Each structure stands twice: as structure tokens, then as C-alpha cells.
Amino acid sequence: MAFVLPPLPYAPDALAPHLSAETLALHHGKHHQSYVDKLNALIDDPSTTNHDLEAVILDAGDKALFNNAAQHWNHSFYWEGMTPGGGGGPSDAVADAIQRDFGSFDRFSEDLHSQASTHFGSGWAWLVHDGSKLRITTTHDADLPLLHSQKALLTIDVWEHAYYVDYRNQRPAYVTAFLDGLVNWAFVAKNLAEV
Numbered sequence: 379m380a381f382v383l384p385p386l387p388y389a390p391d392a393l394a395p396h397l398s399a400e401t402l403a404l405h406h407g408k409h410h411q412s413y414v415d416k417l418n419a420l421i422d423d424p425s426t427t428n429h430d431l432e433a434v435i436l437d438a439g440d441k442a443l444f445n446n447a448a449q450h451w452n453h454s455f456y457w458e459g460m461t462p463g464g465g466g467g468p469s470d471a472v473a474d475a476i477q478r479d480f481g482s483f484d485r486f487s488e489d490l491h492s493q494a495s496t497h498f499g500s501g502w503a504w505l506v507h508d509g510s511k512l513r514i515t516t517t518h519d520a521d522l523p524l525l526h527s528q529k530a531l532l533t534i535d536v537w538e539h540a541y542y543v544d545y546r547n548q549r550p551a552y553v554t555a556f557l558d559g560l561v562n563w564a565f566v567a568k569n570l571a572e573v
């Protein structure tokens with residue numbers, strides 16, 4: 379069965395105007411598909427599937443295998459972290475954890491916006507649980523919380539391909555749109571409940 383590109387959890391035009399159908403067609407249909415195709419070409423065992431992805435990432439001895447497997451994981455996670463009509467603020471357990479670990483939701487938002495906007499080069503901004511509390515982190519290229527013994531709760535893709543069609547070089551505007559209009563807080567709550 380090999381690895382398979384998961385379908386978007388919404389219509390390709392459902393995130394407009396924050397992210398256009400053109401961006402999703404390219405990002406999901408071309409970039410993410412390419413990582414899946416390269417991963418399948420590099421994998422030794424053709425019976426390996428999406429179910430085994432984290433083991434492949436953790437066991438990858440080869441940089442190309444790691445990069446394509448991790449990017450498959452990162453993008454699959456990124457799509458789930460957005461929803462039409464998302465953004466705003468969380469409720470219940472997530473709101474309480476943010477209050478506890480960042481002091482306020484505004485401080486959390488400012489910190490995530492700042493780190494996502496200023497991360498140098500290609501990578502990812504994350505909300506993670508580090509074993510004891512919530513933290514904001516960034517990773518370069520395909521690196522991900524799984525390698526750092528952290529539980530991923532939410533991610534923002536800050537590779538240029540995520541925003542260049544819609545925002546050109548204005549990454550902070552993309553991050554603002556993500557936080558204000560796209561975050562799937564129910565997905566964050568589901569991930570936090572697994573900690």
C-alpha cells in the first residue's frame with residue numbers, strides 16, 4: 379500500500395481568504411505529494427504504510443529518508459491544525475493550560491507570532507507539550523518535536539511555499555491570518571488530551 383497522501387480535511391477553497399485554493403493545490407497536491415512519492419521511492423519495505431510513519435522517522439539512518447518521512451508527518455499534522463472558520467481562542471483545558479504556562483492568551487499569541495515570523499529560513503513553528511508544560515518552539519527544515527521527546531499540539535509551516543502565493547514575502551501577515559482565522563483549536567485539545 380505504501381505511504382499515501384491524506385486528503386485535505388476540507389475543500390481546497392475552504393480556507394480562503396486566509397489561504398487560497400491555489401496555495402492548497404500547490405502545497406498539498408504538489409509539495410506534500412512530492413514528499414510522499416520520494417518517501418515511497420526511498421523505503422525498502424513496500425508494505426510500510428502511514429501507520430508506521432513515526433517508526434520510520436525515528437529509525438531513519440539516511441537524511442533523505444528522514445527528510446521526506448518527517449515532511450510527510452509534518453504536513454499531515456499541519457492540515458489537521460487548520461479549519462474553516464478557525465482561529466480566535468481555545469476553550470476549556472487548552473485555555474487553562476495556556477493561561478498557566480504563558481500567563482495569558484495574548485502573551486501566547488504574541489510569542490507564537492514572533493517565533494513563527496522570525497524563524498530564519500525554512501522550518502516549522504510549534505506549540506508542544508514538553509512533558510511538564512506547554513512551550514513554543516521552532517525547528518529547521520524537516521525537524522519535528524518527535525525527535526525532541528515533545529508532543530506536538532499545533533504547527534505553522536513557515537517554509538515559503540506555505541505562503542508565498544498569497545502573501546509574497548510577508549510571512550508575518552500569513553502568521554496573523556493563521557492565528558486569527560485558521561487554528562483548529564479542537565485539534566489542539568485532542569492532542570493535549572493525549573499527553
Ligand code: FE
Nearest residue numbers: 409535537540
Ligand atoms: Fe510545506
